[in-house]
Amino acid sequence: MIAKLPAARLEQVFTHASWADDRAESYERLEFLGDSVLELAIARAVFDRFGEASEGRLAKIRAHVVSRQSCASVAKELGLGERLLESAVDVPRDELQRISRSRNVLAAVLEAAIAALYLEHGFERIEPAIVAAFGEKIEYARSSHVDYKTELQEALARSGRQVHYTVIEVEGPPHDRRFVCAAHVAGAQLGIGRGSTKKAAEQEAARQALEALGVVPERI
Numbered sequence: 001m002i003a004k005l006p007a008a009r010l011e012q013v014f015t016h017a018s019w020a021d022d023r024a025e026s027y028e029r030l031e032f033l034g035d036s037v038l039e040l041a042i043a044r045a046v047f048d049r050f051g052e053a054s055e056g057r058l059a060k061i062r063a064h065v066v067s068r069q070s071c072a073s074v075a076k077e078l079g080l081g082e083r084l085l086e087s088a089v090d091v092p093r094d095e096l097q098r099i100s101r102s103r104n105v106l107a108a109v110l111e112a113a114i115a116a117l118y119l120e121h122g123f124e125r126i127e128p129a130i131v132a133a134f135g136e137k138i139e140y141a142r143s144s145h146v147d148y149k150t151e152l153q154e155a156l157a158r159s160g161r162q163v164h165y166t167v168i169e170v171e172g173p174p175h176d177r178r179f180v181c182a183a184h185v186a187g188a189q190l191g192i193g194r195g196s197t198k199k200a201a202e203q204e205a206a207r208q209a210l211e212a213l214g215v216v217p218e219r220i
Contacts, residue, residue: 009116013109014087016099027112034111035066037118041130042066045138060150061141070137071107078133080109148206152183155215161185163209165202168192183209 005013017026039062046053046061053061064070075081081100099105117126131138152163164184171178181201183191190212193204 005116005120009120011087013112013116014084016084016105018099027109030112030115031108032115033118034113034115037114037123037126038066038071038111038130040123041127042134042138044127045131045134046141049138049142060147061138064141064147065134065137068103068107070134071110072103074133074137075106075110078110080113081106084109148203148210151215152206152210152213155210155213156185163206165205167198167201181205185209185213 012025012030013027015026017023017028020026042062042065043058046058046065050058050061084100084105085096114126114130117129149163156163162185166182166184167179168182169180171180178194178196179198179201180192180194181198181204182189183193183202183205191205191208191210193201193206193208195201195204
């Protein structure tokens with residue numbers, strides 16, 4: 001559907017702020033609008049699909065589906081990073097490679113594309129395509145715990161306690177880091193996790209802490 005956009009819209013979608021003479025000519029304004037369009041489409045989809053879920057659970061699912069990581073993943077699947085590379089003019093190759101691979105940039109370009117399509121075709125026409133593009137993320141939320149860290153934080157809040165995360169170790173060379181993180185509650189280490197990112201390691205540590213506390217994370 002993005003191919004049906006006018007040339008001027010396409011140019012704005014694939015213009016990074018650092019390449020534009022005026023930031024308003026970059027994708028930033030479109031990104032602002034696209035974020036809201038995406039949230040509405042996904043909110044409607046999860047509302048319809050998860051009929052028994054509470055308001056709080058629906059909010060968590062939506063947050064997971066529209067996260068920067070999810071948006072960047074969908075952008076890669078749609079080849080938006082390559083389109084960004086093709087659209088750049090007189091940009092140093094190393095800078096171009098860095099920008100086109102940035103999770104935040106990819107997510108922003110996706111949201112900008114959604115906004116451009118919305119402005120050209122309206123919400124009803126593009127909503128099915130948005131939901132289809134994020135279908136795998138929605139289904140993942142159906143069968144998986146969305147956010148162990150949030151589950152742990154909420155479980156502890158009911159008894160007035162808090163969790164504190166620490167990085168115990170960073171393993172491997174710069175291009176292949178492995179983080180080891182621990183979850184502490186009231187001074188006691190209740191979980192330890194490993195992952196390719198600090199966030200992933202903390203999620204695993206939170207999962208173990210929930211088990212140690214005897215809390216079963218809420219399922220859909």
